Amino acid sequence: MLLPVIMAGGSGSRLWPLSRTLYPKQFISLTSDNTMLQDTITRLSGLEHQAPFIICNEEHRFIVAEQLRQHQLSHSGIVLEPVGRNTAPAIALAALHGVKDGNDPLLLVLAADHAIQNQERFIKAIEKAKVQAVQGKLVTFGIVPSGPETGYGYIKQGSPLGENAYEVERFVEKPDLSTAQQYVDSKDYLWNSGMFLFKASRYLEELKLHRPDILEACELAYKGARQDLDFIRLDEDAFKACPDDSIDYAVMEHTTDATVVPLDAHWSDVGSFSSLWEVADKDADGNVTHGDVLMQGTHNSFIYSQNKLVSTVGVDDLVVVETKDAVLVAHKDKVQDVKSIVNQLKAMGRNECNQHREVYRPWGSHDEIAQGERFHVKHVVVKPGEQTATQMHYHRAEHWIVVQGTAKVLNGENTYILSENESSYVGIGSAHKIQNPGKVDLHLIEVRTGNYLEEDDVVRLEEYGVGY
Known part of the structure; x- marks a missing residue:
């Protein structure tokens, strides 16, 4: 059986x-x-498969669970990585999970952030790859290149192995433009997609042969794992001791059973705004727009508005992205350098690199509307049946005004209901939480006042997932 990872x-x-x-x-x-x-x-959906096995960061666990819930998507487990250790250990965890009850599924390893526009060709490539994987081959999917891309690694095809499958002659690092053009012209090279298909047991065998240190650390981390709601929590110390390495370096470049299946399905890793522009629908002037956008004399540009009207006049080949707390303007040919801005923000200790102004929680979200020296104003949404953590603050008071829905409020020793247009005051040192007992989203405005308003002024008295 196929187990998507x-x-x-x-x-x-x-x-x-x-x-x-x-x-x-x-x-x-x-x-x-x-x-x-x-x-x-x-x-x-076009494949017969088990519910997918998902690997994510500890800090993203509730986002993953909520996005699965929104579409009623089942899963075989959600493993939480306490730290990132690259793809070789991550896939080892999936393989160990796959064989734990004496099974040996085919692992279809996919990244969650790839775009594939032709699903039919994608499914056909997987079916062809299965023929090789059941024979013990370690199959990777090579993307038929549409041009000389310097942002991807390449795979050189070797001898054919049946229908639309080839031995891997060699893996190649990201080339310069001239070399990439030679690869494309030769018709012998494919982009390295980072997608794989193989038996769980075969991957573990190859990992034991080439990187036993990674396998040993993953075995210890998985053996010490515990179930927590929908999540599988690894032994943190064991996993932190695991070496950091990719599957390409750890296994695929060393195994004698590496096989590649070409895939021509309009694939993109959407690794930059230029690649997002390439896969998106465009207007007659080659522009891609989202949100409230007005353009005059604008061509071949990517304009994204999240919160405000964005207007452009007489510009070509630009990327303009507006969010509630930041604006990016870049030339489309320079978007690979956006990462340097993120690095500068990290070095400055600025929060814009970490999270949006609107922050999602298991129970809903909160969005900062305004702030000053002694006040913060937020729009808080609590989903039906959900609640915040019970908590208190030493430096701030809070005023809550319900604008939609019904709130059940714990405030000190009192519990009461607030309806639309009603409000409540929570004093400094008072234990409190908000529940939504209704059937629709609860919207309220929270006004914080005091001499210290940062998020670390909180004592959680009762945890409910991630507090607020």
């Missing part, structure tokens, strides 16, 4: 400010109405 880690820093460390591109709707994670899973 969805790798949902990564920060997507080249898509800042849309993608942030705590809400990266795989959880954003970039190429359709669904998020990229949701698209990755629903794309498998």
Whole structure:
């Protein structure tokens, strides 16, 4: 049986400010109405397969669970990585999970942040790869190149192995433009997609042969794992001791059973705004727009508005991205350098690289509307049946005004109901939480006042997932 393994880690820093460390591109709707994670899973609908096994960062666990819930998507487990250790250990965890009950599934390893426009060709390539994988081959999918791309590694095809499958002659690092053009002209090279198909047991065998240190650390981490709601929590110390390495370096470049299946399905890793522009629908002037955008004399540009009207006049080949707390303007040929802006923000200790102004929680979200020296104003949304953590503050008071829905409020020793247009005052040192007992989203305005208003002024008295 086929077990899809969805790798949902990564920060997507080249898509800042849309993608942030705590809400990266795989959880954003970039190429359709669904998020990229949701698209990755629903794309498998033409295959007979088990519920997917998902690997993500600890800090993204509730985002993953919520996005699966939104589309009623089942899973075989959600493994939480306490730290990132690259793809070789991540896939080892999936393989160990696959063989734990004496089974030996075919692992279909996919990244959660890839765009594939032709699902039919994608499914056909997987079916062809299965023929090789059941024979013990370690199959990777090579993308038929559409041009001399310098942002991808390449795979050189070797001798044919049946229908539309080839031995891997060698893996090649990202080339310069001249070399990339030679690869494309030769017809012997494919882009390295980072997608794989193989038996779980075969991967573990090859990992034991070439990187036993990684396998040993992953075995210890998985053996010490525990179940926590929908999540599998690894032994943190054991996993932190695991070496950091990719599957390419750890296994695929050393095994004698590496096989490649060409894939021509309009694939993109959506690694930058230029690649997002390439896969998106364009107007007659070659522009891609999202949100409230007005253009005059604008060509071949990517204009994204999240919160405000964005206007452009007489510009070509630009990327303009507006979010609630940041604006990016870049030439389309220079978008690979957006990561350097993110690095500068990190060095300055600025929060814009970590999360959006609107922050999502298991129970809903909160969005900062205004702030001053002694006040913060937020729009808080609590989903039906959900609640915040019980907590208190030493330096701030809070005023809550309900604008939609019904709130059940714990405030000190009192519990009461607030309806629309009603408000409540929570004093300094008073234990409090908000519940939504209704059937529709609860919207309220929270006004914080005091001499210290930062998020670390909180004592959580009762945890409910991630507090607020």
